[in-house]
Amino acid sequence: MxxxxxAALECLAAIVEEGGFERAAQKxxxxxxxxxxxxxxxxxxVGSVLVQRTRPAKATSAGRLLLKHAKQxxxxxxxVARELQELAPxxxxxxxxxxxxxxxxxxxxxxxxxxxLDALVKDGLPLEVxxxxxxxxxxxxxxxxxxxxxxxxxxxxxxxxxxxxxxxRYVAVAxxxxxxxxxxxxxxxxxxxxxxxxxxxxxxxxxTEFVARSLGLKNVSLRHQILLPSCExxxxxxxxxxxxxxxxxxxxxADLDSGALVEVAPGHALAIALFWHCWNLESRVLSRxxxxxxxxxxxLLVQP
Numbered sequence: 542m543x544x545x546x547x548a549a550l551e552c553l554a555a556i557v558e559e560g561g562f563e564r565a566a567q568k569x570x571x572x573x574x575x576x577x578x579x580x581x582x583x584x585x586x587v588g589s590v591l592v593q594r595t596r597p598a599k600a601t602s603a604g605r606l607l608l609k610h611a612k613q614x615x616x617x618x619x620x621v622a623r624e625l626q627e628l629a630p631x632x633x634x635x636x637x638x639x640x641x642x643x644x645x646x647x648x649x650x651x652x653x654x655x656x657x658l659d660a661l662v663k664d665g666l667p668l669e670v671x672x673x674x675x676x677x678x679x680x681x682x683x684x685x686x687x688x689x690x691x692x693x694x695x696x697x698x699x700x701x702x703x704x705x706x707x708x709x710r711y712v713a714v715a716x717x718x719x720x721x722x723x724x725x726x727x728x729x730x731x732x733x734x735x736x737x738x739x740x741x742x743x744x745x746x747x748x749t750e751f752v753a754r755s756l757g758l759k760n761v762s763l764r765h766q767i768l769l770p771s772c773e774x775x776x777x778x779x780x781x782x783x784x785x786x787x788x789x790x791x792x793x794x795a796d797l798d799s800g801a802l803v804e805v806a807p808g809h810a811l812a813i814a815l816f817w818h819c820w821n822l823e824s825r826v827l828s829r830x831x832x833x834x835x836x837x838x839x840x841l842l843v844q845p
Contacts, residue, residue, distance in 0.1 A: 549583040550611035552576050553591055553600070557608055557686075560597030583607070600684075609685025612642065616688060619826045640667045641826060644682060644690035646675035647741060648709060649815065651772035652791040654691070657837030661829060674744045675815065682818055688827060689819030691834070702821045704835060707842025708812040713751055714793050714802045715785035724785075728806040730756050737765040737784030739775045747811070751787040755809035787811065791841065812843060 555565035556576065566573040584591050591604035600608050619641065645654050650672065662668055671681055678690040683698055697703040713728060720727075723736060733756065738748045753761040767784055769775050772792060779786050780796065785805055796802040817834055819827055 545586070545607065545610065546579070546583065547614060549579040550607060550614065552579040553583060553604060554608055554611040554615075556580065556592055556598050557600045557604070562598070605684045605686075612685060612688060613820065613822065615640065616820075616822065616824050616827060620824050623826055640669050641830060642669040642671065642687040643819075643830065644671045644673060644678040644687045644692075646678055646691055646815075647672050647770070647772050648675070648789050648792070649691050652709070652789050653837050653841035654834065656841070657833045658830075661833055666826070666829075674741065675813065676746075677744060679818060689817060689830060691815055691817055693813060693815060694818065695814070695816055698818055700821055701818045703816050703818045704831070705845075706815040706817050706835065706838035707844045708814045710790045710843050711747060711751065711787050711811040711813065712790050712793070712797075712804050713755070713785060713787050713806045713809070714779060714797070715805050716780055716782045717800060717803050719779075719782045719785070720803050720805055724805050728752070728755065728785075730758070734762075734764050737767055738763050739767050739769055739778055739784050739786035741772070741775070742768055742770050747787045747813075751806075751809075751811045754811060755806045815842065 551569065552565065555568050556562060559565045559568055562573050562576050562580075566576045569576065580592060587603055587607070589603040590601055591607060593599045593601060650670065658668060658670075671678075671687055673681065675691065675693045677692075678687075679692040679694045679698060681687045682690040682692075682701065691706065695703070715724060724732065726732070728736075733752050740748055748766070749761045749763055752758065752763070765784070767778070769778055772788065775786050775788060776792060776796070778784070779788070780801055790797075790810065793802055797804065815838070817831060817838075819831055
């Protein structure tokens with residue numbers, strides 16, 4: 542069985558995570574030449590190029606396989622460090638450097654996930670959270686960049702387990718003054734295509750899905766979209782009258798209660814089911830992350 546040099550694997554991971562050789566060297570506290578030599582030795586052992594020398598540097602297909610292996614080794618080291626810390630606190634074992642990478646959609650971070658992760662971070666877990674749309678976070682898990690992800694995908698990925706979290710409830714909102722001026726009759730088939738909608742990015746189809754379902758339309762194309770890649774910024778923009786948006790009810794509940802925002806399609810909501818996928822490994826550290834997310838989701842998300 543082939544044995545991969547752990548130091549070389551960490552070099553590969555650092556190059557991909559940091560986006561280049563110079564920053565990888567800084568992270569690992571070695572010279573850039575040493576980073577190049579370790580990667581070259583690993584590529585010779587594999588017999589394949591592992592990193593695309595682009596800006597930022599990216600892993601090849603073979604590189605992504607070894608990147609996943611490098612992160613699994615990190616997880617094992619983190620488990621050992623945790624157990625040693627519990628058995629012999631005086632040894633001073635630490636999880637420092639054994640970063641646990643997960644992917645969570647921005648709406649979950651803005652509403653319920655931070656509550657879940659709070660105790661873990663305060664307990665010293667070195668955590669890296671990557672952000673993407675809930676329909677795409679699984680690609681980060683599939684490529685080996687993260688150990689777990691919150692996603693809308695129901696089927697378990699290969700080598701992973703999946704558990705339901707609950708559903709995020711989305712409502713269409715606008716500032717009170719904006720609604721009175723532009724939407725006196727609420728959201729209708731006649732006015733939806735004249736209104737500016739705030740979206741997270743070009744991949745975000747939440748607005749079109751909501752309009753299609755609430756108005757009973759098959760094909761919806763929104764003419765006026767403002768792209769703003771931050772949930773909190775979208776709320777501020779809606780309050781300021783930039784347009785309307787479809788946002789998590791958890792995020793806008795206080796503004797709805799105060800009257801600062803109003804629902805423009807009362808009685809209509811979009812429930813998006815979320816699932817937690819993670820590597821199918823016996824790991825106490827990964828289990829703690831999973832349990833924390835599941836516990837918080839059961840409390841804050843809509844359960845079936």
